[in-house]
Amino acid sequence: xxxxxxxxxxxxxxxxxxxxxxxxxxxxxxxxxxxxxxxxxxxxxxxxxxxxxxxxxxxxxxxxxxxxxxxxxxxxxxxxxxxxxxxxxxxxxxxxxxxxxxxxxxxxxxxxxxxxxxxxxxxxxxxxxxxxxxxxxxxxxxxxxxxxxxxxxxxxxxxxxxxxxxxxxxxxxxxxxxxxxxxxxxxxxxxxxxxxxxxxxxxxxxxxxxxxxxxxxxxxxxxxxxxx
Amino acid sequence: xxxxxxxxxxxxxxxxxxxxxxxxxxxxxxxxxxxxxxxxxxxxxxxxxxxxxxxxxxxxxxxxxxxxxxxxxxxxxxxxxxx
Numbered sequence: 001x002x003x004x005x006x007x008x009x010x011x012x013x014x015x016x017x018x019x020x021x022x023x024x025x026x027x028x029x030x031x032x033x034x035x036x037x038x039x040x041x042x043x044x045x046x047x048x049x050x051x052x053x054x055x056x057x058x059x060x061x062x063x064x065x066x067x068x069x070x071x072x073x074x075x076x077x078x079x080x081x082x083x084x085x086x087x088x089x090x091x092x093x094x095x096x097x098x099x100x101x102x103x104x105x106x107x108x109x110x111x112x113x114x115x116x117x118x119x120x121x122x123x124x125x126x127x128x129x130x131x132x133x134x135x136x137x138x139x140x141x142x143x144x145x146x147x148x149x150x151x152x153x154x155x156x157x158x159x160x161x162x163x164x165x166x167x168x169x170x171x172x173x174x175x176x177x178x179x180x181x182x183x184x185x186x187x188x189x190x191x192x193x194x195x196x197x198x199x200x201x202x203x204x205x206x207x208x209x210x211x212x213x214x215x216x217x218x219x220x221x222x223x224x225x226x227x228x
Numbered sequence: 229x230x231x232x233x234x235x236x237x238x239x240x241x242x243x244x245x246x247x248x249x250x251x252x253x254x255x256x257x258x259x260x261x262x263x264x265x266x267x268x269x270x271x272x273x274x275x276x277x278x279x280x281x282x283x284x285x286x287x288x289x290x291x292x293x294x295x296x297x298x299x300x301x302x303x304x305x306x307x308x309x310x311x
Binding site: 057058061093094099100101103104105106107108146148149150175 | 244296298
């Protein structure tokens with residue numbers, strides 16, 4: 001049994017630092033191969049950043065058919081926590097676990113730099129330790145991060161407070177609609193974000209403001225034990 | 229029977245297509261100022277085993293809906309070439 005499973009797809013490249021960030025927050029975590037079909041009892045599944053299947057066809061379009069995704073879907077529908085970071089966010093959108101899609105950056109360039117985002121939803125397993133409206137500066141590194149969704153989906157995201165992170169005005173690195181950097185499903189247990197909090201979890205990296213995503217998880221999982 | 233199918237997937241009208249814009253600017257740089265409204269999509273060529281052209285079309289329609297095109301951002305069309 002592990003508390004957190006980090007799924008490694010062919011082409012994932014952020015699984016090691018994601019694992020370390022989870023462990024540093026006190027969670028037992030391990031990497032699960034995408035061809036496995038079970039999550040080893042984990043309370044939390046993280047789909048890490050990278051370029052699963054070389055981004056062939058569309059980012060995340062092929063990873064969604066990996067055998068592990070059936071277990072991820074089941075986990076999500078049972079209220080389990082699912083966190084998609086960057087490519088993981090793209091996979092969640094392609095899977096239909098989150099609405100919308102992530103398209104080529106408006107300026108066509110791959111952006112790799114720190115950006116400041118505002119935390120707008122704190123009632124998720126990943127943002128509980130932050131206060132609403134808090135700003136954090138996190139690295140982004142993506143070529144396809146421009147969030148788009150139908151007008152109806154955008155209204156729904158806004159009306160139900162499902163935007164988790166928004167780039168500060170003037171800091172939108174990719175032309176994302178309404179400066180959206182991360183969203184959740186209606187229940188809040190499935191969250192996808194473009195920035196990389198796992199790269200900002202220690203002073204030695206020059207920034208530890210991302211650690212809160214993982215300490216939030218640690219307190220969320222301890223609440224689970226309380227009710228079990 | 230084996231049918232050859234050509235699928236065309238295009239970004240939905242109204243969505244920003246920065247790739248198309250970049251190609252349009254490059255064409256202008258080359259002197260093709262007549263070119264406008266450049267949009268970049270994707271073409272997929274495949275062979276489909278089916279009893280009839282209609283059956284092949286139905287299969288490809290489902291393939292497009294489930295994988296080849298993203299229903300949020302792309303439109304598709306295809307032609308079935310009867311052998």
